[in-house]
Structures are given as C-alpha cells and as structure tokens.
Amino acid sequence: MGWLVDRWTDEDAAEISSGSLRRRDGHWVALVRVKGVGPDGQAAWRQLTHDTGLVAEEATRKKAEEACRRWRDAIIVRATLVRAERMADEHTAELLRPRGVSERLTMGFDDYAKHWLEVKKSVRGVAPATLRSYSVNIRLLARHMPDKPMAAITTEDIEGVLAAIFDEGYSTTTAKKCMNVAIAIFRRAVLVDGLQRSPCEGVATPTQAPPRQNALGEDGWRRLLDELSGMRQTPAVCAGRLALLMGVTREEICALTWRDWDLAEERGELRIDCAIALGESGYERRGPKTSARVRSIPLTDAARDAGEARRREAEAEWKAAGCGRPGPDDYMVGHPGGTWLVPSTLSTAWSTLSHANGWKGEKGLALTLHDLRHTFATRLVAAGADVKSTSRIMGHSTPSTTLKVYVSEDEEAKRKAMDGVERRLEGRNATAADQDAKLVGALARAIRSAMENG
Template sequence: MFYTSAGLEERDGSYRGYLTYKKDGKWHKRRKSLGTKSKAEAKRLLSTWRAEMENQAEIDAKRGPSATSMAKRPVADCVDAYISEQEANRTVEASTIKGYRATAKFIREAFASIPLEKLTAEQVRDWESSLTGRGLSSSTVGKCHRLLKMVVQDAVNIRAIDWNPVSAVKPPKREKVHKGINALDAEGRSKVLTALDAMDLTPVTVAARIALYTGLREGEICGLQWRDIDLEARTLWVRRAIGEGVGGCYEKEPKTDKTRDVALPDTLADLLAAWRRQQRVTFAEAGALLDGSSYILGDAIGFMNPRTLGRGWATLAKAMGVKGTEGRIPTFHDLRHTWATLYLAAGGDVKTAASNLGHANVAMTLNVYASADPHAKREAARLTEVAMKRRPAEVLRFNGTEG
C-alpha cells in the first residue's frame, strides 16, 4: 500500500479528502476537494480517489523515476526533447532536424499542456482534422502525424506509457501536388540544349548539363569536387552531397550513404574540361588555386548552395519558355527525371539506371520511371498492334523460334 491512511476534512460545509504517505523518511499529505457536503458521498469519493491513486502509484513504481517523469511531461516538451536528443546523437541528418523543428510547432499549438500519459487517440484525431481544416496540405499533416507517433512510440519503448494512441489514428491520404513526372520530351530537351549551347558557361548552365547527362541530384552536383572527376576515364564519383540544416548548408553522405560511379558521355566530359580551364582563371584572379578539393560549382570560398542552384535554374527555365511533359516549367529536379525517362525509353537497363540515380533498389526506379515517358507508351502500343496482327507463322518468326 503506497498511501498509509486516508481521511476527510470539513471546510466551509464541504468535504475534502487527504492521503498520507512517507517519502525520504518524511510524512506527507496529498489533498483533494471532493465537491460534496454529504459525508456518506464524501467517503465514497475518497475511497474511489484512493484506489485511483494507489493504482497510479503502482504504475509509477513499475515505470521507474525516469519513465514516470516523461509520462507526466507535456507532449510538446517530449517532442522537443526527442528532437534535441536526435540532434545531439546525430542520429539523423541536420536537414531532417530542421524539418522536425518546423513540424513541432504544430504539435506545441495543441499539446503544450497535455501530459503524455493523458494523450488520447480522440485528441490526436481532432488535432489532425483541425490542421486539415486550416488548409494545411496532406503532406504537412502527415509529417505532424509521423513525428508525434515516433515520439510517443519512444515513450512506449521505455514503458513510460502502455500504448501509442497515435497508432489508432489514420493520417490523411497524401495527395500529390503535381501528378506525374514532369520530364522534358524530345522537343523540350532540344530546346533546352540549344539554349544552353548559346550561353556562357556558368555554375547553373554547367550543373544543368550534369543533371541532364547523369541524373544526379542538386545536392550531389553541388558536392562534386574536381578529384571526383576522371576526364580521361570518362568517370564521375558521387562521394558527398550538400544538405541544408538549421545552421545552414553542410557536407553529408550521399542519400543512400554509398559512393557510386557514373559514366560521363563525351559531350559532358568535354564541357567539364572547358569549365575547369575557365575556373582556373577565375580562381587565379581571386588569388586562389584550383585543386582537387575545389568544388566544381563552387568558388574560392566553398561550395554552391543547392537552393541557390534551384533558383538560378528556375529563372533560366522560365526565360527559355520550356515546359515538361506535365505542362509545367521544369524544376532542376525534373532534369534528373528527364535523364531517367530518356535512358529507360532508349532501352537502357533498369539496374544501371538505379545505380546512376542512387536508388536503394531497382524496384524504386521501376515504380517511379517505368511508364513515365509518353513516347515509350505510344511505342508499346505500336508494337502490340503489330504483334497482334501477325499470323501464326509470322509470330513464330517474330519471336525468333523459326528460321
């Protein structure tokens, strides 16, 4: 028994109950207003309260002091502590921490004063509905849901609480803002390449060529150094990327944490050779030396911010008046999509495409790009029609089983 005794006190004609307990060698009393003037009712309420407190004390004893403390903390504080711990332990990328902090503000709005142990599925459901009602996208609400679920599950894992109420709530179905892959078709590619040919070499025009000819991500291109390029062997190595965190941009591992090599087409290799000659002059004018650790898109100070690259390309693409297959001005990331759809439509194998793109597995490449090219779809329809109209003997020859 955690509470040694219980009793009633009458004050101003109303009853309140008290429970006595011993802690650190000293006696303490816990009091609660019972809200009744009837002694019989007060005794009943006191008995119920004592049973609840005994049960809670038993739960707290099993949890231990650390878990009990967490259970009684406000949900929003638990979220902040979780993010800070992840940041301190470097469990996730700085860019992910930045996203967590942006998402946490929505959790604090609703759960700044609700103890973790009192959180219910109904509260979570109402909160997510309110976010949707405010006009937040399904993607943003989904991020809120996932962060809260992770934090609460962490509490379950250390037995601060018994179950995760967020698991009982289904987040809103994510709707794509832009449906489909907005790659450049043959006409769009020709228009972009013709325009680039007429322009001077700049970090943005060079980066656009790299993306179109290799399928690399913005951050990976910004992270390329000259020692990552072997122009004679026509090979490029992706060894790092530039990410963006709370304190600004930083170097990080490639997305799949693996170094990968990409073959360079002759056109791109020649372009990079010309760009290196131009950079040597630019560096010399700044009193610096271009060496292997210099960034391909950078200057004497350091690397180029991927966000700056994205904005530079957006201005360029708008000026070109080019549109992708979805009818939108292509983003820099759409140049990566362009390489993938072009390569696969031209008969390239999926495994090589996945390797170039830095996908964790071939299934990811197939899910995103297998049927993204409209020309490839039309060609599939044409081949189907030709095969359907062949007579039996012709089909055998068509399949290579005769003659």
Template sequence: MSREKGTGSVFYSTQRNQWVACAANGFSPSGGRKYKRMYCKTEAEAKKKLREFLREKDCGGSQAQSTLSVQDYMNQWLETVKRRTMKPSGYDRLESTCIKQVYPHIGDIQMHGVTSTDIQEMLNDLSCKYSQSVLKKTYDAINSCMRYAVNSNIIDRNPVNGVVVPKSSRESKEISILSDEEVELLKRECVKPFSRGKRGGYRLGYLCILLLNTGMRVGELSALEWSDVNFKGRSIRISKNASVIKNRDGDSDRTYVNVIYDNPKTKCSNRTIPINNAAMDALIHIKEITGNCKYVAANQDGDFLKPEAISNTFRTIQKNCGFKKQYGIHALRHTFATSLFRKNVDIKTVSTILGHSSTAITYNIYVHIIESLKVEALSLIDDV
C-alpha cells in the first residue's frame, strides 16, 4: 500500500535482510534531496521509527517557524499560499495592506509571541487614521494568515479570536458627483473635434460621455471590445476588466504592467448594460475613430487604452472646463447612478446595472443620495 507523498516509506531490503524506514531529510549542498534511512528487524518497528522521525521533524520545523517575526512569516505566507490563489490585482492590494497597516505595528513580534492585545491595539490605532474599509481589510489579512499558521501547527491558537474591529473615527467620505451645470460643461467640452497638430479637441473625448451614461468602471471600458457592443439590441456586454498590477516577472524595467482579465471585478460584474440615446451617440462617434480596432477605447496603435490614460483625458477636460474641483474618473459612475435614483429607478435595478454583488453595497455607497432624495420628496407633499 503506497503512502501519502512526503510521509516516507517502509520496505524490506533483501540485500540487508532488514526492514527499512526511509524519509526525505532536507537537501545536500549541491541541491540534491537527502534521505534518512533507519534499519529495523521488523516491519512494525520500522513503521514506528518512521512515525517518530516525522513527528520530530514536523515539531522542529514548526518551532523554527514560530520564532519567525510576523513580517517574515506573512511574507512567506503571501508568496507560497496567497499569490497562487488570487488574481494579481487582489494580491497587490493584500500585500499593500500587510506592508502599510500590519508590519509597522506588529511586524517585529515573533509569531509565537503575538497576542490578541497586540492585534486589538493595532486596529484601535488604525481606526484613528483609516476608513472602516481599511480596518476590515487589515483584520481579514491578519486573521487569514493566523488561521493558516494554526492549521500548519506553527502556533497553538489564533490570536485574532476575540479581537473586535473598532469603528473608524474618520468621517465616512461622501461620494463625488458632478453638478448639473458641470455635466453640461463637460458634454460641450468632450465633443470638441480633434485635429492632429492643433491645440484643443480630444481624440476620444466621447469616452467620458459614454462613462457618464453607462456607469461602467474605467477598467471595464478599457477592456471593452466592439464585439461586446450590440447596436441593434442597444446593449453592452461587460465580461472583462483591465487592471494595473505590479510587474513581478523581472523581465522589464517597468514597475507596473497593464493586463486584461477575462472576468471583471466580481461575479455580478458580468452583466449587460442598456444603451441610452447619449451613449449610442457617443459610441457612433467613437466607432468612427476606433471601429477598425479590436477595442472600443483603442490607442493609436490599436491596443487597448490604459485606464490611467482615460483618467488623464478626463482630468484635462475638467481643467479646460474650468472646474473649481477636480474629480476622479469614478465620479462619472457616481453621477450616472445618482441620475438613476433621481429618476426613481429602484435600487435593485441600479445595483444590477452597476454590477454590485448586492443591493446592500449600493445602498451603503449612495445612502446620502437616497436619504436626501427622500427629504426632497417629503418637502413636496402638502401638510395632511
């Protein structure tokens, strides 16, 4: 009967007329695998010696791991466990959470010495500086790592057990939306014709109008192909997402690279968006420029336009509009959603169009808008 890989083997040696217990035992200086062989009179004795050896080996490895600092162990966990199970963009965010939030507080403590108090104090301190979302990400990162350490017999118990995520003392940041006046200024500026060699105008200014009327994420627009656009059915299929990730291959001098994933941000991000008249007009104008390319938002070489390039165009348009406040590209998505709420579109429909995984997420993001619209509605009702 064969044994599980990594647990050694027991066999009878006719050459020595003895039972042999054999197990891997590290590597030689040249990199070859070394083996421990124990010779016994009986099969039962060989099996017993093998169990004892493996137990001692595991114990010694666990003890060595438990003396690693939290930072060293988490780096090892990130590289050997998480990197192979996560999308690169998600892995980048997790690594950033460890480096920026976890390591400065408890990174120097040895794994066997970290306590629930250490972790609670870390989160309490972070609650004064960061949002609730950052606190939750930090808690999830350290909890996942410590659970793995327990299952690997590195530590006896998870020190995150009993730790409470405190409420952030930072006020929740309200979303940014363009005013009606700013929307009109933006639309007039976006459609200015582009002429090579002359100042003014934009090659793909209509992309901002498309975002304003569909609520797409900028990464979804970057990855959008003309085959995803159904002009006859007046719909857009969202099934991909472009993202900027760290270059970990070392095959170039670039710190970050742009990639397209065949699946967008979440499962619910796979969706179909209806095309309104403004979006249709924008797509028609864009097709005149990039219609022969694979991508809707194509650069002059025919490749997909990077998300930051679209954001830069939006930034330039705002500057030329004379906006007093500079908005991030996501403000176009928020403005679109707010417009739907103002037109009394129900939250389930809005959530589906935006690609949120639940209506709770939609409500939490737009709670200030929803509540203010309720107040406006009540003010229109005469006293009973």
C-alpha cells in the first residue's frame, strides 16, 4: 500500500467539524458537521446527529463527551476508508489498462458483449435467428458474470458462470452455446482491444449431449410411407412424404414452388436452392444459410407419386377457395392464392397429425418432421450409399455431420453386415449381393487407376 501513502494528501482527508452536545428529549445528542459536495458541484456542509443514550444531566456530561469523540472518530475512519477504497479502485483500473489498450476493456461484460453483438449485426451474412440466439446467450452469461471490467475477469469467474448455468437447470447444450459465445467475445477483446489473455482459456467446454435419435427402422419407414400415401394429401402429409423420401427440411419444403417441381420432373432431380427462413422483419424466401445446402436430389418414382398426389389435392384446394388452379409460382404446400406456409405452422400441423395417429420412432417418442429427415439419412446409408454422397444429398458441409447427427444405428443393416462376415469365414459361395459388391469394387479400382494414370 505504499502507493497510497505517496498519493494521499491533506485534501483526501475528510473535513469534519469538532463534535458538540445538545439536549434532546431528555438525552445527550452529539452533533458534527461533515463537508461534502452538493448536487451543484459546490462544497456543502451537512449535519449528522447521534443519540448517546445518556440522560441529559451534568453528572453524565463527561461520559456523553467521550461518546461524542468516539462517534466522531468512527466517522473519520469510515470516511477515510471510503476514500482509500475509491483510490484503490482507480489504481487497479489504471494497472489493468496498459498503454495502447482500448478503453473498452474498462467496460463490464454486459456492455462489452452488447458492443460485440452490434459488430456482429453489421457483418453481412449473419442470420437474424443466429443474432437472436447470441442475444439470449449473452443475457444468460451476463446474469452470472461478476461486476468487473473485462480486463479483470478471470478463468475462475468463467468457471463460476458455467457452474451457475448448470445450477439453474440448463442443459449441456445451452451451457456449450453460452461458452462458445463467451469464447468469441473474449477473442475479440484479445485481438482487437488488446486484452492480455482470454479468461476462457483453460476452461473445459461442456461436452454436448448427443442429438436425439428417434428415426424409424426399415419396417416402420415402409409402413409410414404406406399410411401417408393413403391419406388426403394435405401440406403436412406431403411434407412428411418428401422428408421420408428425399430428406428435405421443413424450410426447404415450404419454399418449393410448382415451377421447381415441374423442372425436377423434366430433369429427374430436384434442385434445392432456397428456403423460407425468419428474417429481421418476419419470414422471407432466401438462399440456404450454407453453400452445401444448395444441392440437387435425384427424383425417385415414389417421390414423383408424392408430388403428383399433392398436385391433385392442391388443385381441389385452389378450386374450393375460388383461386382457379395452382400456378407455377404458387407453393406446393402453400396457401391458395400464392402465399407460402410458415415452417412453424407446418411443424404444428405435422405434430397434430403424428399424435392423432400415434406415430412414434424407435425411441418411443412422437415423430417430428426432423425425425423423418433422420430416417431418410439412415435408410440411405443402409441402402449402400457412401457417406460422401449421403452428405451431399442431405446438404451437410462435412460427412462427419451426417454420421454424427443424422445417421442412426440400424439393427437390420448391422445384422446383414455380420452375416456377410460369417459367410466369408465359413467359405460359403458368394451370393448375388457378394457378386455385385465385387463388380462395384472392381469398377472403383479401374476408375481410380485411370485417374492416377491421367
């Protein structure tokens, strides 16, 4: 505390008058006047009083004077400590603010995080839904972050915030998202504003819980397709068939027009290049959030049947609404008149249909539209598709996403694989499937050889 002795001056000492005694309500009351600063910034005196508790008689005056001195000394000590603490805070802030470092590091986490979010908003390409997610994570982090400048936040503080988030009952997924936002915020503080070290370094990021896998097995997949094909082809039924047969998302289904479908029937493949997504002013039709989402999916006979069945139903809906026939720019699962269906509305319609029919996946949970997408990916791999092709059809940026998130274990496929191993161990004759596998392997080797030889 040597720095405090060097900086302390007479002006820093509290200016307090000598104490005096007054009789009030039969007791000795001590009075002192303290000099401070008024609302106008000018010096102002204010009077403090203290009841000594002694009866106002001459016999007790000396005791009352002693009580007054002790009370005045306590006021001086308290005022001195307050001034010293204020000077210590200023000194700490000065130490934490090296030369050439941004003044923003003196902000609290909440204010700096809001600044970071404004920077994110100014960057083109960040989806409004992503920004809203960031805002929610920041509010959760700020609620538990200590009231310190950014430069003073420690690794222990970050660990305490994570513990508090878990104590509130939030999931591992939420905690991981919050941690990722905190890492990004402090990374900017390091790279842009000169923070010496991110307090997130050394903090173990929570392991995200595995995604829910509620896909259907092959028998369940076939049964559901049969049930859906026999129903009235409402938007929800059509969406379910397309998700099961092509793996498209609800946002992509909502964006499909009859022009898109007609071109798909001509080319033999459906091009996915837009989706209905939530923007700053509501839902809008725009390109997918990643380039991998722009893709072409081969059209199967079952998918063609689903599209044509929906066309017949849509013509009936348009006619009943007095809108004529669906035009090329009308939406396959949209409203008569040409407006699209909001993705959340489509999910609600499917959920109602799923619960009404008691449809459940392998985990015993009600089937969602996204579970149908999981099912399609699983069936695609079980049918022998390589992971790279499956990844492209699903619109994933990397094959690992396909394997980790979208492909469920398939008991029947595992049994077939093990039966194949057993046949080879026992030296049985190759089946037709084995012959096909050999031909495919030979063809792959020939292609690889041709590529290597130019």
